[in-house]
Amino acid sequence: MAVKGLRHLYAERPVIEDLTFTLRAGRAIALVGPNGAGKTTVLKCIVGSAEPAAGQILLDGSPIDERAEVVRRDVASLLDDLDFFPDLTAAEHLDLLARAHGNGTPEDLVDTVLDDVGLLGAADQLPGSLSSGQRRRLALATALVRPRKLLVLDEPEARLDSAGVAWLGEMLLAEKKRGTSILFASHDAALVDAVADETVTLTPLA
Numbered sequence: 001m002a003v004k005g006l007r008h009l010y011a012e013r014p015v016i017e018d019l020t021f022t023l024r025a026g027r028a029i030a031l032v033g034p035n036g037a038g039k040t041t042v043l044k045c046i047v048g049s050a051e052p053a054a055g056q057i058l059l060d061g062s063p064i065d066e067r068a069e070v071v072r073r074d075v076a077s078l079l080d081d082l083d084f085f086p087d088l089t090a091a092e093h094l095d096l097l098a099r100a101h102g103n104g105t106p107e108d109l110v111d112t113v114l115d116d117v118g119l120l121g122a123a124d125q126l127p128g129s130l131s132s133g134q135r136r137r138l139a140l141a142t143a144l145v146r147p148r149k150l151l152v153l154d155e156p157e158a159r160l161d162s163a164g165v166a167w168l169g170e171m172l173l174a175e176k177k178r179g180t181s182i183l184f185a186s187h188d189a190a191l192v193d194a195v196a197d198e199t200v201t202l203t204p205l206a
């Protein structure tokens, strides 16, 4: 994945100017910088929920198009808190997403991922009965039951306890080993140190 000369404006106010970086398979780049520096905006441009004023975002050399099947297949992202279906259990959410992304018999995968994210005991709970940290774990799990070449995560450490952040670091390192590229924004220096091969530092524009 490559970002070339990215520029973004909100109501004519520049927030990102001429940002360029390349992320290779199996590598991780962390976007760092203070509140308001533009990290989320960059991630939104990449997943297609914000429109750049200039620049290119390339996936395997072609401009990224979130409506294209290949992009929906290859890019797993978690930017905001997810809205869950109130009457589907944690396990049913993961089952649904796995099937929607082409895995017709996801039972074993769902159990493995629930175990990985520490939600096996909460598999049959409805989202409304999960704690905010457990909901966050379920949201991260939705990215793990689907095919992915690129993971785009905005502050994945948010609301996780220290054991959860440690798990997150291990999980992201395992993702890199299986060849997934990871682009994540984070305020957690230890997580960035553990996972990122490079950091891209953004600063708020005057």
Ligand SMILES: Nc1ncnc2c1ncn2[C@@H]1O[C@H](COP(=O)(O)OP(=O)(O)OP(=O)(O)O)[C@@H](O)[C@H]1O
Pocket (backbone or CB within 6 Å): 010, 011, 015, 033, 034, 035, 036, 037, 038, 039, 040, 041, 042, 185
């Ligand atoms: N929808 C919007 N309309 C107008 N301005 C916006 C909008 N979204 C973000 N901004 C502004 O753009 C700038 C960058 O915001 P962004 O959310 O990308 O920063 P961030 O680096 O992710 O911050 P944080 O660390 O707080 O999550 C901020 O000045 C913010 O106020």
